[in-house]
Amino acid sequence: MTDQLTRRRLVTGSGALIGLGSAAALTFGFGLWHGPWAYSPYDDLLNRLPVEAGAVTLGRAVRQALPELDDSRVAASLRRRLTGASLRKLACTDALHREVVEVSGWILPLSVAELCALAASPRKA
Numbered sequence: 001m002t003d004q005l006t007r008r009r010l011v012t013g014s015g016a017l018i019g020l021g022s023a024a025a026l027t028f029g030f031g032l033w034h035g036p037w038a039y040s041p042y043d044d045l046l047n048r049l050p051v052e053a054g055a056v057t058l059g060r061a062v063r064q065a066l067p068e069l070d071d072s073r074v075a076a077s078l079r080r081r082l083t084g085a086s087l088r089k090l091a092c093t094d095a096l097h098r099e100v101v102e103v104s105g106w107i108l109p110l111s112v113a114e115l116c117a118l119a120a121s122p123r124k125a
Helices: 002-029 053-065 071-081 087-096 110-119
Strands: 100-103 106-109
Touching (some): 053 110, 071 110, 087 106, 087 110, 106 110
8 A cells, every 4th residue: 555655646746747847848948938028129138138137126227327228229239249249248348348337336337237227128018
């Protein structure tokens, strides 16, 4: 009886894990979940950010510090500058050229600040 109960638990647990794994693969593997900035016209850029609410929070602070940011202009500039480069490399280049911005006491590379501002941009559904 104990072996059968253990086998039943093992089969049930394995089935549950396979189901959860399949759901996760469908959701994350096929891009059904886009992070906190879902359905943004800037998904190609925002995919370079880690999936954290911190990017949106920082983006809100950037928008307060730089209210004149134009989303379409910023996106076009970032797309051009990120062609063939990683965000890390672009951020280092910005820092080397002193293209930085102060936001809430933090000194950020301009590219990172702009990307976070896009993550916090108001979107229309």
